[in-house]
Amino acid sequence: MSFRETFFNKIFTLRNLFFFFNFLVLALFLYALSLDWNREWKPYQKEYKTREHNKQPLEIKQILATDFNRVDRCITCHTGYDSFTNPTLTNGYKDHPYAAPQNAIHQKHPFEKYGCAVCHEGQGLATTFVDAAHMPKDENQKKEWEKKYHWEIVEFWEQPMKAGPLLYASCSKCHQAHPKVAGMESLKKGEKLVFENGCIGCHQIRGEGGTIAPDLAEETSVKPLTRIDFGPAINAGLISKKERTLENWIRLHFATAPQVLTPGDPEGHLSADPKHPQAVAPSGMPYFGFNKEETEALVAYVTSLKREKIPYIYYREAPPKYEPVFTDAAQHGRYVFQKYGCTGCHGKNANKGIPVFNRQGQRAPDLVKTVGTFTREELIKKIQTGVNPEVKENPQGPTPPLYMPTFKEKIKGTELEDLVTYLTSIAEKTEEW
Ligand code: HEC
Ligand code: HEC
Ligand code: HEC
Ligand code: HEC
Ligand code: HEC
Structure with a gap:
């Protein structure tokens, strides 16, 4: 018998194929089962229940914030904020995701209505640390998370979680004035800087201001990542490919000369018709030289201009603004x-x-x-x-x-x-x- 005959008659037979694929299906099934068994959130819930001597089943938990069209599963890991497991919604633990410290802002916005992501942003439906789009508040935390959770930015997820003072940018979706709470300082400072530095001479904010540059509220604060050209910033080594977020794009406009981000084509080298080159000037935005704190304040303010569809009953309108009075x-x-x-x-x-x-x-x-x-x-x-x-x-x-x-x-x-x-x-x- 030639090798060819042996192969088709003895080895590559229907019967053998049938066995082989059966094993494959079984293996895949076991693999899926093990994945489910090893869900990242399970140990967190288990640990919480152990600490609380609680015998409820392990399950994905979610809040249906229907008014905002959101489904948030954050409480699957942050179990202390699940009213079923922990009716008081506070506890004494210090370590996340178990901690549920007293928090006046949480108390004023009941989770069963608001969910989490309307303030924190992130990916409400996700059940892994990385996919939930947690954002580190500084370099140290970033390094720690990379080690511990293989943390990285979820590429092209438009709403990463808001860390540190930037969290307070979300409040303006509903509170059109800045609520008087600790944490708002940065946002207020940003608003003041925008006024003093005349951003509105070139930019509009909701239609008011100059027409030379994009509307910071209606265009910039909701800009899809696909419409941002990060190329020059990456080439200049200012950020890495993995750091393409809207917040970073806005931040770079204050942290560096805008001409590096939008170099234009001053010699017309990139023109479609080389015989009639169309030169394009670099960005007209000046480099203000803001320090780090001012830069963060401006990022907080510009991102706070974002609006989303929120039912009218949740809006808290700003009181009317009065112009200062001058005698001179x-x-x-x-x-x-x-x-x-x-x-x-x-x-x-x-x-x-x-x-x-x-x-x-x-x-x-x-x-x-x-x-x-x-x-x-x-x-x-x-x-x-x-x-x-x-x-x-x-x-x-x-x-x-x-x-x-x-x-x-x-x-x-x-x-x-x-x-x-x-x-x-x-x-x-x-x-x-
Ligand atoms: C897979 C489990 C898991 C899910 C799902 C999850 N988290 Fe977390 N979260 C964690 C863990 C673990 C930490 C602690 C990280 C650390 O080690 O610093 C944490 C930390 C946090 C922190 C504190 C960050 C800091 O600066 O210390 C916030 C805020 C937070 N999560 C909010 C959320 C929100 C909002 C959601 C839903 C969109 C969410 N989390 C979904 C596991 C989860
Ligand atoms: C109304 C807005 C709002 C909603 C809704 C909200 N949070 Fe918060 N959350 C805040 C604010 C503000 C803080 C305080 C941050 C600070 O202390 O600077 C906070 C703090 C936290 C912290 C502690 C972070 C830290 O640095 O220790 C966690 C964890 C957290 N929230 C998770 C959640 C989860 C989970 C939900 C949903 C069940 C939720 N939050 C819903 C506004 C909100
Ligand atoms: C989705 C809309 C929404 C978001 C987002 C939101 N709030 Fe509120 N907030 C409300 C509504 C509505 C009330 C009034 C609740 C009531 O009347 O019982 C309120 C009440 C409050 C109050 C109590 C005093 C008052 O004005 O009635 C404070 C303080 C507050 N919010 C601060 C914040 C802060 C800080 C943030 C951001 C971290 C925030 N809110 C985010 C809708 C929102
Ligand atoms: C002299 C005009 C001018 C002034 C003043 C100015 N900008 Fe700009 N800015 C521009 C132009 C033009 C662009 C459009 C992109 C480009 O060419 O760089 C821009 C882009 C931006 C962007 C990115 C917008 C987007 O949608 O991609 C941000 C954010 C920004 N400016 C914020 C500010 C802030 C905040 C101030 C005030 C502190 C300010 N700018 C002052 C001209 C100006
Ligand atoms: C987007 C940038 C920009 C803004 C905003 C702007 N200017 Fe100008 N302004 C210029 C430029 C450029 C010139 C020079 C025009 C020319 O070529 O003659 C100029 C010229 C002038 C001149 C004539 C002086 C001269 O030497 O030619 C006056 C006066 C003036 N601006 C006042 C103002 C006032 C007042 C405002 C605010 C209401 C204002 N500008 C806003 C860019 C600006």
Whole structure:
């Protein structure tokens, strides 16, 4: 018998195949059973029940937060927050996931209605530590988690858990003002920085502000990861491929020069038609040089602008905001200068134009130096109509990314008059002969 005959008659027979596949199915079944047996959450629940001398069955536990369209299984491991196992919802344990310390915020938002992820974010349905999208609050915790849980960021899960002060960004989904609780400091600081630095001169927040840059609330705070080009940041070694999160994207805009993140194509090398290269200027956003604390405050604030569909009964509207009152016209004008974000391009004291790529002089004007050369009427006209288009430094180069926008529809009446009074009050005195 040739090898071929032996093979088909003796070995590769239907009967043998039948046995082989039966064994395979059995093996897979046992494997699945062992996976189920070894579910990551089981030892946590077991340990909790041992500590509490409790004989309830081991099971996946979940909260149906139907009002928010969420199903959260966090209590499968965080058993102390399961009202069935632990009706008081507090205990004295110090170690997570067993700990359920007294927590005033938890008490004000009953878990059976809110679930967990509406505040903490993360992946409510997940039953493993990594998939729940826990986020470390610092480098040390990150290293510890990598060792202990093989922690990594869940790639392209849009809502990783919020750690540290960033957790308080979630509150604004319902509380349109910042609730007066400890932990809100960072968010409030972020809001103040946004006001003082004139982000709104270029960005909008829910439709209010400049049109040069994305709406930080309606676009940025809900930006899908697939719409973010992390390439330049990764190439520059600022983050790794595994760190592509929206929070990091926002953070990088303060931690580094935005031109590194959005380099444009100033020479037009990437143009589709090399005969008529289309140069694109790098980002027009200035590098503010915020420190770490300021950076985190800004990340907290920008992420707090996110809104999601939440039933109206859960909204707590902000009380009306009153404009501060000024008796001095120039001081009111200075406030107007901040309020509309003139500071974003002209500096906090109107004496520092930010860099503007390929604009003649490469900067926005230093108003302290230039406003003295205009009459009141000319200043009003500049503010009302804006200045566009610009003279380029290099005619072949890209259009400058920034220009003086029009404020015609926004600044009128006393605001306009006082703004101009402010500008004329700061004008550098030229020597008079
Ligand atoms: C597989 C079990 C498991 C699930 C599911 C789980 N957790 Fe955890 N969680 C843990 C463990 C374990 C820790 C402790 C981590 C450590 O060692 O620091 C923890 C820690 C935490 C912490 C504290 C983090 C810190 O800074 O110390 C929070 C907050 C938290 N979990 C929230 C949640 C939320 C919200 C969910 C649901 C979306 C969830 N967890 C789902 C196991 C789980
Ligand atoms: C209304 C918002 C809200 C909801 C809903 C909520 N939490 Fe919290 N949670 C908080 C806040 C705020 C803190 C306090 C963080 C701090 O102390 O800085 C906190 C703290 C925690 C901690 C302790 C973290 C630490 O650093 O020690 C854990 C664990 C936790 N929550 C788990 C849960 C679980 C599980 C659920 C759902 C059953 C839940 N939370 C629901 C807002 C919420
Ligand atoms: C899903 C919506 C929602 C989220 C998210 C939420 N809250 Fe609330 N919160 C409410 C509602 C509704 C009440 C009022 C409850 C009542 O009237 O009994 C409330 C009550 C409170 C109260 C009691 C005082 C008051 O204003 O009535 C505080 C304090 C509070 N929330 C703080 C927070 C903080 C801090 C966070 C974020 C960690 C947060 N909330 C997240 C909806 C929410
Ligand atoms: C002079 C104009 C200007 C000012 C002032 C400015 N930005 Fe920007 N910013 C931009 C432009 C333009 C972009 C669009 C992307 C790019 O070209 O870099 C941008 C992008 C961003 C992004 C990423 C947005 C997204 O959707 O991808 C964030 C976050 C951001 N800016 C926050 C701020 C904050 C906060 C401030 C104030 C502290 C600020 N910016 C001030 C011009 C500005
Ligand atoms: C997006 C950036 C940006 C913002 C925001 C901005 N400016 Fe300007 N501004 C410019 C640029 C660029 C010029 C120079 C225009 C040109 O080419 O002549 C300019 C010119 C001016 C001038 C004329 C001075 C000169 O030397 O030409 C005045 C006055 C002025 N801005 C006032 C304001 C005021 C007041 C606000 C706020 C209401 C404001 N700007 C907001 C960018 C900006």
